[in-house]
Amino acid sequence: MNTDEPTIPAAAARRIALLLAKHGEELARHIRRIVRDDDTAQDLLQETMLRAWKAVGRLAAGSNERAWLYRIATNASLNHQRSRARERAALGRHAAELEATRETGEGAPDAADRAGLWAEVARLPERQRLALSLRVADELDYEEIAARIGGTVAAARANVYQATRRLKLKVRDA
Numbered sequence: 001m002n003t004d005e006p007t008i009p010a011a012a013a014r015r016i017a018l019l020l021a022k023h024g025e026e027l028a029r030h031i032r033r034i035v036r037d038d039d040t041a042q043d044l045l046q047e048t049m050l051r052a053w054k055a056v057g058r059l060a061a062g063s064n065e066r067a068w069l070y071r072i073a074t075n076a077s078l079n080h081q082r083s084r085a086r087e088r089a090a091l092g093r094h095a096a097e098l099e100a101t102r103e104t105g106e107g108a109p110d111a112a113d114r115a116g117l118w119a120e121v122a123r124l125p126e127r128q129r130l131a132l133s134l135r136v137a138d139e140l141d142y143e144e145i146a147a148r149i150g151g152t153v154a155a156a157r158a159n160v161y162q163a164t165r166r167l168k169l170k171v172r173d174a
Contacts, residue, residue: 016053023066024049027073034077044080048073086139120170124163127151131159 027048032041051072059068121129130149134140140148145156 012053012056015056016049019052019065019069020049023069027069030070031073031077034074035080040080044073044076047076051076090137090139117167117171120167121163124166128159128163128166131156132163135160 024045028041028045031044031048032038035041035044048069052069055072059065121132124132127149131145134145134148135142142153142156142160145160146153149156149159
């Protein structure tokens with residue numbers, strides 16, 4: 001038996017199974033209307049049920065289970081949509097930068113410069129590297145960065161600041 005896997009209390013498992021049987025189909029339709037993709041909707045339905053399973057112990061007796069599940073499903077779907085929008089925006093900016101450098105032929109860092117910069121990023125302390133990556137590549141705000149790496153908003157802001165400061169010094173000295 002693998003001890004790394006969480007054990008599911010029988011009562012919670014039965015309750016989630018009943019909720020899925022009772023509301024799963026309508027939740028799947030609700031999620032599909034938001035994300036407009038069947039495969040993604042199925043993934044998000046699974047994520048919704050997992051989140052519900054983790055929180056089912058906090059659901060008060062007599063609560064509106066359907067509304068509770070809809071809130072979880074809606075939050076999961078909207079988080080997915082926001083994440084996709086950030087990815088599309090980042091890809092759009094990258095494409096625009098490439099197009100601008102092609103048109104002007106100037107300002108495009110060569111492969112050695114980019115490789116050197118990424119090597120410097122890789123040498124940053126882990127928390128600074130993670131915070132910088134989440135801020136720059138994923139365009140997360142400091143609250144989200146703090147939640148993902150664990151810590152305060154001030155610490156997330158400080159890690160991004162220290163990382164950019166170190167990189168600026170390296171680039172200036174090079």
